[in-house]
Amino acid sequence: MSQRKVEEYKKYKANRKQILAREKRMRKIRKFIGIIVGIAVIGGFGYWGYYSYQVAHRPEVTFTNLITQDSYGFIIPTIADAE
Numbered sequence: 242m243s244q245r246k247v248e249e250y251k252k253y254k255a256n257r258k259q260i261l262a263r264e265k266r267m268r269k270i271r272k273f274i275g276i277i278v279g280i281a282v283i284g285g286f287g288y289w290g291y292y293s294y295q296v297a298h299r300p301e302v303t304f305t306n307l308i309t310q311d312s313y314g315f316i317i318p319t320i321a322d323a324e
Contacts, residue, residue: 253260
């Protein structure tokens, strides 16, 4: 082995605990970010699927005004065309 390789090996051995701790921390961070991205992707597809299902199966709804006011401004519920 050349002298340069020996020096690099000694440097690695001297800082091995810090290097291994840093690698372990980076693995945990990558795993956490991967889980968050996976949840976001699955949630996005779930939301998209639910939304497209709701749009496709939306019933036709017509709204009619069933509330009228008398001359004093009181709100009186009535049913239109009931008679």
